Amino acid sequence: xxxxxxxxxxxxxxxxxxxxxxxxxxxxxxxxxxxxxxxxxxxxxxxxxxxxxxxxxxxxxxxxxxxxxxxxxxxxxxxxxxxxxxxxxxxxxxxxxxxxxxxxxxxxxxxxxxxxxxxxxxxxxxxxxxxxxxxxxxxxxxxxxxxxxxxxxxxxxxxxxxxxxxxxxxxxxxxxxxxxxxxxxxxxxxxxxxxxxxxxxxxxxxxxxxxxxxxxxxxxxxxxxxxxxxxxxxxxxxxxxxxxxxxxxxxxxxxxxxxxxxxxxxxxxxxxxxxxxxxxxxxxxxxxxxxxxxxxxxxxxxxxxxxxxxxxxxxxxxxxxxxxxxxxxxxxxxxxxxxxxxxxxxxxxxxxxxxxxxxxxxxxxxxxxxxxxxxxxxxxxxxxxxxxxxxxxxxxxxxxxxxxxxxxxxxxxxxxxxxxxxxxxxxxxxxxxxxxxxxxxxxxxxxxxxxxxxxxxxxxxxxxxxxxxxxxxxxxxxxxxxxxxxxxxxxxxxxxxxxxxxxxxxxxxxxxxxxxxxxxxxxxxxxxxxxxxxx
Numbered sequence: 052x053x054x055x056x057x058x059x060x061x062x063x064x065x066x067x068x069x070x071x072x073x074x075x076x077x078x079x080x081x082x083x084x085x086x087x088x089x090x091x092x093x094x095x096x097x098x099x100x101x102x103x104x105x106x107x108x109x110x111x112x113x114x115x116x117x118x119x120x121x122x123x124x125x126x127x128x129x130x131x132x133x134x135x136x137x138x139x140x141x142x143x144x145x146x147x148x149x150x151x152x153x154x155x156x157x158x159x160x161x162x163x164x165x166x167x168x169x170x171x172x173x174x175x176x177x178x179x180x181x182x183x184x185x186x187x188x189x190x191x192x193x194x195x196x197x198x199x200x201x202x203x204x205x206x207x208x209x210x211x212x213x214x215x216x217x218x219x220x221x222x223x224x225x226x227x228x229x230x231x232x233x234x235x236x237x238x239x240x241x242x243x244x245x246x247x248x249x250x251x252x253x254x255x256x257x258x259x260x261x262x263x264x265x266x267x268x269x270x271x272x273x274x275x276x277x278x279x280x281x282x283x284x285x286x287x288x289x290x291x292x293x294x295x296x297x298x299x300x301x302x303x304x305x306x307x308x309x310x311x312x313x314x315x316x317x318x319x320x321x322x323x324x325x326x327x328x329x330x331x332x333x334x335x336x337x338x339x340x341x342x343x344x345x346x347x348x349x350x351x352x353x354x355x356x357x358x359x360x361x362x363x364x365x366x367x368x369x370x371x372x373x374x375x376x377x378x379x380x381x382x383x384x385x386x387x388x389x390x391x392x393x394x395x396x397x398x399x400x401x402x403x404x405x406x407x408x409x410x411x412x413x414x415x416x417x418x419x420x421x422x423x424x425x426x427x428x429x430x431x432x433x434x435x436x437x438x439x440x441x442x443x444x445x446x447x448x449x450x451x452x453x454x455x456x457x458x459x460x461x462x463x464x465x466x467x468x469x470x471x472x473x474x475x476x477x478x479x480x481x482x483x484x485x486x487x488x489x490x491x492x493x494x495x496x497x498x499x500x501x502x503x504x505x506x507x508x509x510x511x512x513x514x515x516x517x518x519x520x521x522x523x524x525x526x527x528x529x530x531x532x533x534x535x536x537x538x539x540x541x542x543x544x545x546x547x548x549x550x551x552x553x554x555x556x557x558x559x560x561x562x563x564x565x566x567x568x569x570x571x572x573x574x575x576x577x578x579x580x581x582x583x584x585x586x
Contacts (some may be wrong), residue, residue, distance in 0.1 A: 059428070159505070164193050164195045165193075166436055166440060167190060168437035169437070171479050172404035172480050173405075173481025174348050183401075192471075193437075196492070199499035202419065202423075202498055202499060204498055209572060236286075241305050241309050243266060246264075246267035247327035252319045254316065283309075283355075284356040284358060286359070287310075307363075310371055333353070350406075353408075354409050355486075357376055361373075364376065365420060366415075400436055410433035414485060427499065438485045438488050439488055442510040445469040445470065446507060447487065447502075447516070448469040449506070470542075477511070486567065489508045489511045492507035497570075512567055515564070521556065528541050528542075
């Protein structure tokens with residue numbers, strides 16, 4: 052089998068065009084309407100808010116050119132062609148450039164590698180297979196993924212509305228659901244949420260009027276939980292989203308208060324670490340749980356806190372939150388570098404079989420926010436090769452074939468190997484361990500235009516939609532992806548004594564696949580029926 056390396060895809064929107072000239076005036080009204088539409092309470096805006104990706108859309112990545120109450124019209128091919136030929140710097144012309152560049156994208160380079168990969172990967176790997184004993188391995192082909200050297204953000208043809216730019220209609224089910232969420236966030240107490248953070252960092256607990264300390268929450272936030280701080284990170288993100296919609300509201304103030312207390316935690320540590328549990332939990336992960344055992348996933352929790360701080364900066368405009376996120380990311384990346392130096396790169400990569408959440412996606416976000424490409428190197432160290440690289444191969448083969456590639460790309464041998472690689476990356480794996488890995492790869496492509504990363508999310512979605520999805524849209528069984536096409540057979544054996552048969556369609560995994568759908572919709576435009584139906 053021959054292999055061939057194609058040219059790297061050029062960043063979308065990088066072409067050169069002549070000024071609009073005389074045609075500029077003809078489109079000023081269209082640009083005005085687009086801007087005005089952001090403030091109009093359309094009767095369909097609830098659906099737009101739910102999908103979050105309908106700013107531009109129709110075949111060939113069309114742009115919205117007219118909005119009325121309950122109606123959106125999209126630019127047709129002739130209008131887009133006019134804009135692309137004329138050039139210009141306006142919003143519509145930018146989207147047209149994106150469409151033109153996407154249509155002429157170069158083939159993705161394939162650097163084939165063969166990996167030795169375990170049949171299972173997930174949060175229980177070291178509990179089920181201590182020291183890797185009895186863990187079956189198999190060779191899996193992939194395409195090598197390298198950390199991009201620079202940031203070259205892709206101009207996406209469709210983008211989400213800003214959270215303050217859309218309003219849900221009172222009386223709609225969406226408005227009712229949003230109010231329920233807001234009331235839940237209002238009900239949660241920030242000091243109870245921060246209890247274990249203060250305890251871990253040696254800070255005094257605040258006292259109420261009766262002189263009592265706040266009572267910590269239970270469940271995963273309980274003081275004895277190895278994953279405490281996990282929900283607090285989600286809480287930070289939720290507060291940031293609400294702050295973006297209502298900057299002067301109660302929830303915006305609650306988020307700012309939490310960030311200030313986390314700042315006190317970081318100052319007490321002095322090295323950037325912010326957590327509700329001691330650093331020894333991370334050491335367990337780095338040791339593959341061989342010394343003290345693992346019942347929790349420390350880096351998974353670190354991702355939630357890091358992402359919460361990034362959201363507090365990006366959405367709630369907190370300068371302190373960005374400083375804290377940078378300090379925490381620096382601490383975590385330094386830990387990873389030390390682990391690699393002490394035990395070797397392969398040891399660290401093998402440890403990614405234990406759940407680490409969306410660390411890669413968060414670090415790419417930090418790189419984008421700060422404009423610093425050096426974070427991409429660390430982000431790559433959280434991309435599990437046995438998952439991302441087989442899917443990168445499958446995605447590259449499919450992409451190159453769609454571009455009309457030669458026999459190197461559309462030959463049956465390579466196509467068959469790519470299909471087998473995609474199945475091997477998925478089957479038997481813990482779904483929510485790996486979905487964030489795909490999101491990290493997708494974020495990497497959006498931030499750098501490095502073509503090899505793009506195929507990870509595309510190939511994963513294609514494989515799941517083809518042979519792993521229930522009619523209701525879910526796709527897990529016992530939190531795992533099982534054998535392709537076997538979902539019905541597994542569910543047939545549901546009875547009182549078979550708990551696993553009742554544990555399907557895990558909501559965490561469904562949520563993350565919806566986020567993958569949203570990204571794909573922003574790449575392709577939301578008219579694609581499979582994507583829109585699944586979302």
